[in-house]
Amino acid sequence: MTSVLYSVRLQLDENLEQMQQGTMMRKVKSKNWKKPRYFMLQDDCMTVWYKSKMSGKAKSAFSVSDVETVREGHQSEVLQSLAEEFPAECCFTVVFHGRRNNLDLIASSAEEAQCWIQGLRRLVEIVTNMDQKEKMDQWICDWFMKADKDKDGRMNFKEVQHLLRMMNVAMNEDHAFRLFQMADKSETGTLEGEEFVLFYKALTQRDEVLELFQEYSEDGKKLTLLEFVDFLQQEQMEGAGIDELAMEMIDRYEPSETAKARHILSIDGFxxxxxxxxxxxxxxxxxxxxxxxxxxxxxxFISSSHNTYLMEDQLRGQSSVEGYIRALKRGCRCLEVDCWDGPNGEPIVYHGHTFTSKIPFREVVTTLDKYAFRASKYPIILSLENHCSIEQQDIMAQQLKGILGEQLLTTTIDGRVPVQLPSPEELKGKIILKGKKIGHLEDYLNGHLDEPPEREEEEEEEEGPEAEEEVLRNEDKKKEKKAKQSLSQELSDCIVYCKSVPFHSFQHSRSHYKSYEMSSFAESKARKLIREAGNDFIRHNAWQLTRIFPSGLRTDSSNYNPQAMWNVGCQLVALNFQTAGTEMDLCDGLFSKNGRCGYVLKPSFMKDPETAFSPENPQSRENGSPLNIAIKIISGQQLPKMPNSKEGSIIDPLVRVEIHGIPADSAKQETKYIDDNGFNPQWNEAFQFQVRVPELALLRFVVEDYDKASRNDFVGQYTLPLTSVKAGYRHIHLLSKDGTGIPPASLFVHIRIRELSTESD
Known part of the structure; x- marks a missing residue:
């Protein structure tokens, strides 16, 4: 079977040849765990095996497609801890997609390290640049190699039967044998090369796609330009410039050069x-x-993380700068740093009063300097949970300014007192600190850094709202005075647009606070405010930032549902990025739009401080009609098997469609399950949803393996904003629990979206 990377093998450079011969390197897990392993690139140029020196048995493997990048030198905490023992030029880190742990390696020489660094980077680049057809060809090739037990480059029928079980399909033996004989053009009783491709094409024939194709094709064999235009217009709801779009699509996707020249689309191209x-x-x-x-x-809405430094739970988990790197690569724009006094006069970062490991504050800032603006150029808010002494706060301020330089915002963008917060565009490339501040920004900008004199005597309590306001003012003054005693002036001076202030009430905030001041709420407090004063919360968030964080009782680093917080316009809805699940799927879904830059513009009815909108009352949204969403789940393709599933077992897939939005819009419906077919299940089930506030709705597709005796197993999911959905016949490319792709697993669906008149709602 010919691999997609066969062309690479034909032109094997020295690096790939040496990688295929194998190299002994040290695999490192900690300062005391560094063991020799024999690493070897397999003939497919897609898989790396590594073996224990002791037993010589194959211990593990990874696929090139799982590798995100390769970092040179001491670029992990573990390798940094060994810097004196092993030179940087011998060290490198293999970084994987998703939440899989990185692989730290030490080669015997700089030359061997470079061989693997350059070789892996070349292969990763090839895989990254594959188009859809190449990815599918590679996937077929991978399965062929797995099923070719005797490695003779051929497959007999017994091996084909085994392959079908591996590929998640239960098939009638007679039907499978007929397909096998049809593909065996050489009549040798085995399939090789192109014969296997023929067999695969027969196996994966998409009848539902062929029917659709023939519906628009006059002769059933091709789509003319006009026929394809009809399809794009009538089914895909494509608008302006449709003729040019159709030509462009044919040119991009039609494999036959002859058909391209005639502006024709074949079934393969379709x-x-x-x-x-x-x-x-x-x-x-x-x-x-x-x-x-x-x-x-x-x-x-601003993509925000909680306990960003943690890789696992918040009691005993590992703290690592890798947490910041991963969050930043996902477009996160608000990071949390818990700072405590450390040894040697240097502040450290960890989850205080727990057994989580500790990292130097300096390393967090250095990581921020390196990775802050790779995924997005828009501003980062660094939420400081400051538990340090004044002396170590001064060190924090010096390290922030020294390492970040001009990236760190230390004054307003125009030197004036702001009347409203600046925009992401104005703050591009800037890192903003969120934390407590001594005095007011006005005093700092005007050069008056001394506090106004405190009134020592306390007012007598009086009845009524005015007395309550006076009590609150006195409380604020006391807190301000206490803050001055415990805050470093140098660090305080670095707080500009995100000064942390205590929350008393929405009325108090509007009367006493400025746009550059903000409050934080635990999830339970936020939920209480949403229940009691949803509209007030939305109005508050129209002029001031709000940060929500998970309950301290979530010791397993689980997450709350962020949708309720977005429904009232909370911008910084902080989640534990290290914990996979529905909540992080919703977060990834919301921020998948707008170029994954970490900023998504709120709907217009959430930006007016006098808005009448409340999530409990959909009719309060001015302008805009409810939508009717009609979704038909047609089929699935190459759904993955469950990890650790029994030998020969095949999944029974079902699809659940979920709407996440305001309470009245939240809904879910699911298909029946299909027995023993994860390869090409057909559902053809239709659902209808009414969505009253589509601007806040997320659409989530979940595939599960049905189990009548226990909880269904998760197979894959895909979540996106309803406003980003394209109507028509569409494929949904499923994601794993970690939010990474699982090609070529997909769902084929049909979607229609139409407005409803409010009277009929």
Whole structure:
């Protein structure tokens, strides 16, 4: 079977040849755990095996497609701890997609290290640049190699039967044998090379796609340009410039040069189009920054993480700068740093009063300097949980300014007192500190750093709201005085647009606070405020930032449902990024739009401080009609088997469609399950949803393996904003629990969206 990377093997450079011969390197897990392993690139140029020196048995393997990047030198905590023992030029780190642990390696020489660094980078680049057809070809090749037990480059029928079980399909033996004989053109009783491709194509024939193709094709064999235009217009709801779009699609996806020249789309080209990003459910225009980025910060939902330094739970988990790197790569724009006094006069970061490991504050800032603006150029808010002495706070301020330089915002962008928060566009490339501040920004800008004199005597309590306000004012003064005694002036001076202030009430905030001051709420407090004063919360968030964080009782680093917080316009809804699950799927889904830049513009009815909107009352949304969403789940393709599933077992898949939004819109419906077929299950089930506030709704597709005796197993999911959904016949490319792709697993669906008149709602 020919691999997609066969062309690479034909031109094997010295690096790949040496990698295939194998290299002994040290695999490192800690300062005391560093063991020799024999690493070898397999003939497919896609898999790396490594073996124990002791037993010589194959211990583990990883696929090149699982590798995100390769970092040179001491770029992990473990390798940094061994810096004196092993030179940087011999060390490198293999970084994997998702939450899989990195692989730290030490080669015997700089030359051997470079061989693997350059070789892996070349292979990763090839895999990254594969188009849809190449990815599918590679996937077929991988399965062939797994099933070819005797490694003779051929497959007999027994091996084919085994392959079908591996590929998650139960098939009638007679039917499978007929397909096998049809593909065996050489009549040798085995399949090789192109014969296996023929067999695979017969196996994966998409009848539902063929029917759709023939519905628009006059002769059933091709789509003319006009026929394809009809399909794009009537089914895919494509608008302006449709003729040019159709020509472009044919040129991009039709494999036959002859057909291309005649502006014709074959069934193969049609299928490639449907499986491509242009045939995806996600609007390709939303893959780039398309929203207005010149509005105040408080008008955006901002991707935010909690306990960013943690890799696991918050009692005994590992703290690592890798947590910051991963969050930043996912477009996160608000990071949390818990700072405590450390040894040698240097502050450290960890989850206080727990057994989590500790990292130097300096390393966090250095990591921020390196990775802050790789995934997004828009501003980062660094939420400081400051538990340090004044002396170590001074060190924090010095390290922040010394390492980040001009990236750190230390004064307003125009030197004036702000009347509203600046925009993401104005703050591009800037890191903003969130924390307590001595005095007011006005005093700092005007050069008056001394506090106004405190009134020592306390007012007598009086009845009524005015007396309550006076008590609150006195409380604020006391807290301000206490803060001055415990805060470093140098660190305080670095707080500009995100001064932390205590929350008393929405009325108190509006009367006493400025736009650059903000409050934080635990999830339970936020939920209480949503229940009691949802509209007030939305109005508050129209002019001031709000941060929500998980309950301290979540020792397993689980997450709360962020949707309720977004429904009232909370911008900084902080989640534990290290914990996979529905909550992080929703977060990834919301921030998948606007180029994954970490900022999503709130709907217009959430940006007015006098808005009447409340999530409990959909009719309060001015302008805009409810939507009817009709979704047909047609089929699934190459759904993955469950890890640790029994030998020969095959999944029984079902699909659940979920709407997450305001309470009245939240709904879910699911298909029946299909017995023993994860390969090409057919559902053909239709659902209807009414969505009253589509601007806040997320659409989530979940595939599960049905189990009548216990809880269903998760197979894959895909979540996106309803406003990013493309109508028509669409493929949904499923994601794993970690939010990474699992090609070529997909769902094929049909979607129709139409407005409903409010009277009929």
């Amino acid at each position: 299928l490639v189009y449907l499986c491509s990003p242009d045939g995806s459910i996600f609007n390709p225009e939303h893959r780039t920054v398309f929203q207005d980025m010149s509005q105040p910060l408080c008008h955006y």
